[in-house]
Structures are given as structure tokens and as C-alpha cells.
Amino acid sequence: MRIDYRKTLLLILICVSVNLQAQDSESDLVEQNLTWETIEGAWGYEVVIREGDQEIISTQIQESQLKFSLPPGEYEFSIRILNKFKKVESATDWKPLIILEAFQPVIRKFSPQRDFLRTSGRLVLTAEVYQVRQSTRFFLKSSDGKKIEGSTRILGEESLEISFPMNELEPGDYLILALDPSGLEDRAEAFPLTLLPIVKPVIKDVSLRNIQQQQVYTGIEVRGENFDEGIEVTITRQGQEFTPYELVRESSELLVMSIITADRPPGRYSLELINPSGESDLRKNSFFMEEAPQMEEVRQTPPAETAEVLGGITFTGMIDQSHGKSDPFFPGITLKARQDLVNARFWNSPGLRSLGVELALDTSQLKYRNAPFVYNQLYTGFSVYYRIRLARGWSLIPKLGLGGTTLWVTEEGIFGPLVQGDAGYAAGSGLSLQRLWKSGFLMEGGMDFRYIRYTGGYFNTLHSWLAGGFRF
Known part of the structure; x- marks a missing residue:
């Protein structure tokens, strides 16, 4: 009889730190398997496993294998052959059985x-x-x-x-x-x-050959083969080199790049492509750079100072107020004076050329619902606006502003007896649409939101207005 040790399994204990359990309990042990050659004529086998002098397992089976679970340790086992009367005919010597602790990598x-x-x-x-x-x-x-x-x-x-x-x-x-x-x-x-x-890039053709100093060239096509993702492009001449400021890999056979020649010396330049694997291809004399022609300096002259004056009517609607509710009572008057800043300090900053400042004055009347009172307000404010030019003389003008307000509360109408007066401050924003004609005449309409705070409360109002004026 020969014991097949190659099929003896090790005890498996899962020791992963995120799954610490009672690993010494029998229910958590993983099954081991002990197998041996089948003995013809035998009824079965008696398998005994001991630890020292103490028998751990003693069982009679008919199969030539035993499945069991034991913790790590050093044991001995013996297999006894049983005849048809279940009597022991012969037995193996005690053989070592070492069960090692296992780890989940x-x-x-x-x-x-x-x-x-x-x-x-x-x-x-x-x-x-x-x-x-x-x-x-x-x-x-x-x-x-x-x-x-x-x-x-x-x-x-x-x-x-x-x-x-x-x-x-x-x-x-x-x-x-x-x-x-x-x-x-x-x-x-x-x-x-x-x-x-690893593949070597191959340059077949470059769409542009002659270039000049002080120029920007876009859409230069490089055709070839084996252009990998992450490919690098270098343009070299006698130890000097520069790279495209933009490079797009359209496919493994086409690159599109843009370059700035700047003040680099005239002469013949080579083109080198380097794949991420390190393989490269060099095409000599791909570009011929010429000297830049003599240019006359052109100075930009800002336009003349521009200002606007507008006058019109405003309609005030109540969004919210601290005491009760009010309704629009009568149209107010609005006056605006503007100055563009494009011509002075901001001319050399294109993003700021459309800035301007506005001084506005307007009146509004609101009728209190719960009593025969009228809120009369005079607003004087300063705003910064930004002119977004559209087609055919149209402009869109967003703005932000701060100002001061004066409040008169009268009884029984606008010109009724004065009940109370107060002063406060206001903050708001607005958006308007303007149409300017060549003659300088303009029409403009817009909507302003305003938060007004007095010592006795607050108003959130919406002002729609329409005005005409002149730019000069």
C-alpha cells in the first residue's frame, strides 16, 4: 500500500485583516483530503490520526480517501486494512502528517x-x-x-x-x-x-516646407506610419530645438501640429518623431526658415472718448418687503449718465475694453395695501457695466451697482401729508438691451433688481424701464 502525499491538502486559514474571525473554531476550518491506493478485496479501512499519544480522529470507511478538518500542527496517521468482517488485517506504520498554516495572498x-x-x-x-x-x-x-x-x-x-x-x-x-x-x-x-x-515611427510627408520668422503656422500635417499615442515631435537645427505649441494625433498615420517660429535663426530644420517606446524617425531638412521681412510699426490709437445720457420712465414692482405688501402706484422717472472706459486705461487690455461706469437717478412709488400710505423713493446710485456688442448696433449691457435711497411715506396719494421719512442704502444688478443709430441717438430698455435697506425695514424691488438718449 502506498500513501499519495501529493494529494494531501494543507489547512487553509484566512488571515486577511478585514475578515478576522474565530479561525480556531472547527466550523471555520477548510477541509483537508487524505488519499491512498485502493486495496482489492478489502472491505474498507480504519484511519487513525493522533497528536502525540492522543487520538484525534478514528473512523472506519470504505472509500480510499478521508476528508477532515484540523488546525495547523504536527500529527501522525496510520491506515489499517479491514476484511469483510471489519477486522484489521494489516496496518501502515505511523506516518507524519504536518498541517501548515496557509495565507490568502x-x-x-x-x-x-x-x-x-x-x-x-x-x-x-x-x-x-x-x-x-x-x-x-x-x-x-x-x-x-x-x-x-x-x-x-x-x-x-x-x-x-x-x-x-x-x-x-x-x-x-x-x-x-x-x-x-x-x-x-x-x-x-x-x-x-x-x-x-515596440514600433518605429516613419515620416512620409510634411504638408509645409517654407516658413518665416515671427510667424504662427497652424494645421501642418505630418503623414506616415506607426504614430503611437503620446508621440513627441521635435524640430531641430544645429543643437537648437523647439516643439509645436499644439499637437493632435488624428490617427496612427496622421499628425496635425501648430508652431511659432519666433526669432529662431533662419536655415534648414529637421523634424524628429519619438514614440513613447523610445523608437524615433528623423527627417532632415523638413523645413526651410526664411528671415522675416521688415515690418513698419503700427500703433493702435484708441477711439475718441464716448459718453451717453439717457432719460425715460420706470415701472416698479414689489418682490418682497419687511412689513406687509405693496403694489405699483405710478410710473417713476429715470435718468442715466454713462462713460465708457475703453479709451483710456483699459485700451491695452482687450478683456476690459468694454467696461464703463454709470451714474443713475430714479424715482418710484408703491401703494401700501393695508393702509392709505404711499412709499415714495428717490434712488441715486453708481454702477459698473460691461458692454457686449451684438450685430447691427445692438448691445447687451449687464451691470452691478451700489447707491443711496431716500424714503417719504405720504398719506392719501403722492402729494398727501408726510407721515414718515427715512434714508438707507441699496445694492443691485441689472441687464439691458440697447440699440444705437449712426446719428448717435439710442434707445434702451432693461430690468434692474434692487435690495433696499432702511432703518425700519427692507424692500426687494424689480424695476423695468425704457429710456432714450444720445451718445456723443
Whole structure:
């Protein structure tokens, strides 16, 4: 009779820190399997496992294998052959049975996750791992199931270096596997490894040859083959080099780039393409740079100062107020004076050319619902606006402003007896649409939101207005 030790399984204890459980309880132990050759004519077998002098397992079975669960330790076992009367005919000597503690290996991450496949040398990965020991084996598994075993070098308690022979690998995606001697395996499926073939770029044609100093060139096409993602472009001449300020890879056969020639010396320039794998192609004399022609200096002259004066009517609506509610009572008057700042300090800043300032004065009347009172307000404010020019003389003008207000509360109408007076401040924003004719006459309408605060309360009002005026 011969005992098949190759099929003896190790006890598996899961020691992952995120799953600490009562690992010494029998219900948490993983099953082991002891097998041996079948003896013809035997009714069955009696299997005895002991620890020291104490028998742990003693059972009679007819199969030539026994499944059991024991914690790690050193044991002995003996297999006795039983005849048809279940009597012992013969028995093996006591044989050692060593059950080792097993670990679940964990690959946390590794780098690089993308590399280029070379014809020789080794692929070296640095991995962060958990519960890995000297006897743990590492493999790369390809998409077709092929496994390539690597060699390891311990770097620290939870880090190691894994290397694989390049000549056994092919381009494609791989999973990295960690295999504990117990048979427990971890697959870093969240971190696939991609091996890319090394290809040499080939330049076939450049759409532009003659260039000048002090110029910007866009849409230059470079055609060829094997242009990888991340390809670099360099333009060189006698040790000097510069790169495009914009590069778009349209496909593996087409690059589109833009360059600024600036004050670089005239002469012949070469074009070099470098793939991420390090392979490159150089095309000499791709560009011929000429000297820039003599240019006369042109100075920009800001336009003449511009100002606007407008007058019109305003209609006030109540959104909210601190005491009760009010309704519009009578149209008010609005006056506005504006000055564009484009001509002075802001001329050299294109984004600020459309700024301007506005001084506004308007009146409004609101009728209180719960009593025969009328709120009369006079607003004087200062705003900063931004002119967005549209087609055919139209402009859109947003603004922000602050100001002061005066309040008169009268009884029985606008000109009734004065009941109360107050002063406060206001903050608001607005948006208007303006139409300007060549004669300088303009019409404008808009909507302003205003928050007004007095000592006795507040108003949130909406002012729609229409005005005409003149720009000069």
C-alpha cells in the first residue's frame, strides 16, 4: 500500500485583516483530503490520526480517501486494512502528517501597468502585497490562459520586485496572479498589465516646407506610419530645438501640429518623431526658415472718448418687503449718465475694453395695501457695466451697482401729508438691451433688481424701464 502525499491538502486559514474571525473554531476550518491506493478485496479501512499519544480522529470507511478538518500542527496517521468482517488485517506504520498554516495572498497594486515589449531582458514590476511569503509564486496570465512564472525579490515587509522574461511574453493584456503554497490565489483583476509592441515611427510627408520668422503656422500635417499615442515631435537645427505649441494625433498615420517660429535663426530644420517606446524617425531638412521681412510699426490709437445720457420712465414692482405688501402706484422717472472706459486705461487690455461706469437717478412709488400710505423713493446710485456688442448696433449691457435711497411715506396719494421719512442704502444688478443709430441717438430698455435697506425695514424691488438718449 502506498500513501499519495501529493494529494494531501494543507489547512487553509484566512488571515486577511478585514475578515478576522474565530479561525480556531472547527466550523471555520477548510477541509483537508487524505488519499491512498485502493486495496482489492478489502472491505474498507480504519484511519487513525493522533497528536502525540492522543487520538484525534478514528473512523472506519470504505472509500480510499478521508476528508477532515484540523488546525495547523504536527500529527501522525496510520491506515489499517479491514476484511469483510471489519477486522484489521494489516496496518501502515505511523506516518507524519504536518498541517501548515496557509495565507490568502493579496496584491494591492503594482507598477508599471503599461510597458513596451522588448525582444530581450526582463519585465520588472514593483508590487505592494499583503500576506506574501518566500514560497509564494507569481504568474502573468494572458487573455488566452497562458501562465508565465516570474522570480521575486523582497524589497520590504509588504513590497517586492517581480521579474518575467521578455522573450516568453507577447503583446496584450495580462493579469498578475499570486499563488500561496496552500493553493490560495489572488488575481489583481482591478489592475491589468498591458504590454505594447515596440514600433518605429516613419515620416512620409510634411504638408509645409517654407516658413518665416515671427510667424504662427497652424494645421501642418505630418503623414506616415506607426504614430503611437503620446508621440513627441521635435524640430531641430544645429543643437537648437523647439516643439509645436499644439499637437493632435488624428490617427496612427496622421499628425496635425501648430508652431511659432519666433526669432529662431533662419536655415534648414529637421523634424524628429519619438514614440513613447523610445523608437524615433528623423527627417532632415523638413523645413526651410526664411528671415522675416521688415515690418513698419503700427500703433493702435484708441477711439475718441464716448459718453451717453439717457432719460425715460420706470415701472416698479414689489418682490418682497419687511412689513406687509405693496403694489405699483405710478410710473417713476429715470435718468442715466454713462462713460465708457475703453479709451483710456483699459485700451491695452482687450478683456476690459468694454467696461464703463454709470451714474443713475430714479424715482418710484408703491401703494401700501393695508393702509392709505404711499412709499415714495428717490434712488441715486453708481454702477459698473460691461458692454457686449451684438450685430447691427445692438448691445447687451449687464451691470452691478451700489447707491443711496431716500424714503417719504405720504398719506392719501403722492402729494398727501408726510407721515414718515427715512434714508438707507441699496445694492443691485441689472441687464439691458440697447440699440444705437449712426446719428448717435439710442434707445434702451432693461430690468434692474434692487435690495433696499432702511432703518425700519427692507424692500426687494424689480424695476423695468425704457429710456432714450444720445451718445456723443
